[in-house]
Amino acid sequence: DGGITQSPKYLFRKEGQNVTLSCEQNLNHDAMYWYRQDPGQGLRLIYYSQIVNDFQKGDIAEGYSVSREKKESFPLTVTSAQKNPTAFYLCAARDRGPYGYTFGSGTRLTVV
Amino acid sequence: LAKTTQPISMDSYEGQEVNITCSHNNIATNDYITWYQQFPSQGPRFIIQGYKTKVTNEVASLFIPADRKSSTLSLPRVSLSDTAVYYCLVGAGDPGNTPLVFGKGTRLSVIA
Numbered sequence: 615d616g617g618i619t620q621s622p623k624y625l626f627r628k629e630g631q632n633v634t635l636s637c638e639q640n641l642n643h644d645a646m647y648w649y650r651q652d653p654g655q656g657l658r659l660i661y662y663s664q665i666v667n668d669f670q671k672g673d674i675a676e677g678y679s680v681s682r683e684k685k686e687s688f689p690l691t692v693t694s695a696q697k698n699p700t701a702f703y704l705c706a707a708r709d710r711g712p713y714g715y716t717f718g719s720g721t722r723l724t725v726v
Numbered sequence: 727l728a729k730t731t732q733p734i735s736m737d738s739y740e741g742q743e744v745n746i747t748c749s750h751n752n753i754a755t756n757d758y759i760t761w762y763q764q765f766p767s768q769g770p771r772f773i774i775q776g777y778k779t780k781v782t783n784e785v786a787s788l789f790i791p792a793d794r795k796s797s798t799l800s801l802p803r804v805s806l807s808d809t810a811v812y813y814c815l816v817g818a819g820d821p822g823n824t825p826l827v828f829g830k831g832t833r834l835s836v837i838a
Contacts, residue, residue, distance in 0.1 A: 618769075637797050654830075655830060656828045656829050657828035665769065672825065700769065715770070717771070718769055719768060720767065
């Protein structure tokens, strides 16, 4: 059963800590994306990768970093430079062509 | 990327047909129109995609006029479980997998 796996489902971060959110896909899709969603808001693009070892900044990349060492994996690190990291984070993958995204179930990050 | 405009919210009674219209005046020739559904604390789920005229699947219908400057998502006989946010996106026609832009969507509330 193909899909996107995000872990953990809930994550708590102390002030000044870096945390890494995992995103794994078994769909064999080239492109992967990270979005952030705040309460009552739409999705905002953080980073995306169209191919292994390559990625681009989205609209709100400051305070975040990513890597794409394998086609299946696209982890997101929320660094201490991100001043307001509490949000719902969504990872997605998409195949080439006019096809839709497949989303993971999300990670809810809370700063404590 | 073509910008989309859709109503912020809609209410409907159970059993009624719901039509959500999205305007996208600047749609490009190779753009597709895609609709997603999102429940609270979940990732968006693909509903339907079209290029022109009418598309129907087991969940919804998508009506696209000849000028493609708008589209209408039709949900037949809604139930309480259709309460969700619905996003209209335009793009995905390019081979480079340019990220799609999610607006705030339309929050549909179905009332018993």
